[in-house]
Amino acid sequence: MGIVKAICISEKKGTQKHRVDEAVFMEDWGIEKDAHAGKWHRQVSLLSYDKIEDFKKRGADVIDGAFGENLVVEGFDFKNLPVGTIFQCNDVILEMTQIGKQCHSHCEIYKIMGECIMPKEGVFAKVIQGGTIRTGDEITIIGEKNRFRTAVLTLSDKGAAGEREDKSGPLIRETIEKENYLVIDQRILPDEQNTIEETLIHLCDKLKVDLILTTGGTGFSLRDRTPEATLAVADRLAPGISEAIRAYSMQITNRAMLSRGVSVLRGQTLIINLPGSPKAVKESLDCILPALGHGLEILKGSASECARP
Structure with a gap:
């Protein structure tokens, strides 16, 4: 007391x-x-x-x-x-x-x-x-209450300049905080690869968040550099997550094949690239959230990798 x-x-x-x-x-x-x-x-x-x-x-x-x-x-x-x-x-x-x-x-x-x-x-x-x-x-x-400490990054030149309202970042936060996640950092960055890399490193190594969810910058535009920045800071790959997102979204639209998002591990932080549109963000979260907590528990050493009976 x-x-x-x-x-x-x-x-x-x-x-x-x-x-x-x-x-x-x-x-x-x-x-x-x-x-x-x-x-x-x-x-x-x-x-x-x-x-x-x-x-x-x-x-x-x-x-x-x-x-x-x-x-x-x-x-x-x-x-x-x-x-x-x-x-x-x-x-x-x-x-x-x-x-x-x-x-x-x-x-x-x-x-x-x-x-x-x-x-x-x-x-x-x-x-x-x-x-x-x-x-x-x-x-x-x-x-x-052991909640997963999470950061949400919106990658958008227009969003960072205040020329476009960020709807995807707030949607991610609203959705995951209904589950076992606590957003401790949320920000909008321009599509500058060096800036994205520096921010990811800071969140992983200094703030030691458990999860980083990015939205935007995963398409074919020359300014879309989110996957490249994410891979540059990675220790290990977690390809199954992004593969699952694309497979799930392909059932809704064949344009899902055009998403270049990746998922990686840096230390004890999982980084997942989500698409930029709010609709695609919702679909992606619907796909990954049921299994994501177990993966994070394994990463943190608080769960075993045994299969569910």
């Missing part, structure tokens, strides 16, 4: 968070009036009270909210809990989605102390069920 020692919010991004006595947590959004709330996986940030106190003993002069944390909690060493841990405080239910965060620009604390504990000790969560939390409330761990 833990105790909420402080609740902090900031109404504008780029400003330090300040304490409030209570806060309303909104389902799949975050804390009401907090600038960092939104439809993403880092809706609420949490930091251990004990880690802050240890940092203060090393000479840091900090107040609650200085690290950008929403909740300061006594009683948990957050970074040693697994992603997927479920917390409950009153009616509020939070699912831990990420441990730590890369610091792109060093804060004032880092400049003074030479380090900051939030990138190492802080964790992030999504609001699964809303309600109100007050300072002094008890917070408990009620379970663990």
Whole structure:
């Protein structure tokens, strides 16, 4: 069991968070009036009270909210809990989605102390069920949900330039998050092979996502370079997935044979190229989702490869 020692919010991004006595947590959004709330996986940030106190003993002069944390909690060493841990405080239910965060620009604390504990000790969560939390409330761990951490990439020159609405990326996210998948990164990139390769490497090696689903850039156009970028970063191939997508789609349209999408493995990440149109994306997901989880479990070492009886 833990105790909420402080609740902090900031109404504008780029400003330090300040304490409030209570806060309303909104389902799949975050804390009401907090600038960092939104439809993403880092809706609420949490930091251990004990880690802050240890940092203060090393000479840091900090107040609650200085690290950008929403909740300061006594009683948990957050970074040693697994992603997927479920917390409950009153009616509020939070699912831990990420441990730590890369610091792109060093804060004032880092400049003074030479380090900051939030990138190492802080964790992030999504609001699964809303309600109100007050300072002094008890917070408990009620379970663990092991969801596959997923990134969704839309590859489109016009989409990246804002000249075309991306409908396929949001469709992928909406579809898979109804299953056992958590989208922790979603972005639109132009059809530049080097950029695609660099992004795939970052997602695999730095963020260590379990699955990357791309959409677009798999046709015959000279600018369609998604398969080439995907193969360039691959350690191993997983051809059966893309073969299955094409075979399934061929029952609907013979133009499915024109898709050049590939599926590969890089480390413990599976990368699958999906077509660009929303209709083809839906067909592809209908084809692969029933078996995909088992493959990812094998990749993560949490399932055997025995055949289903």
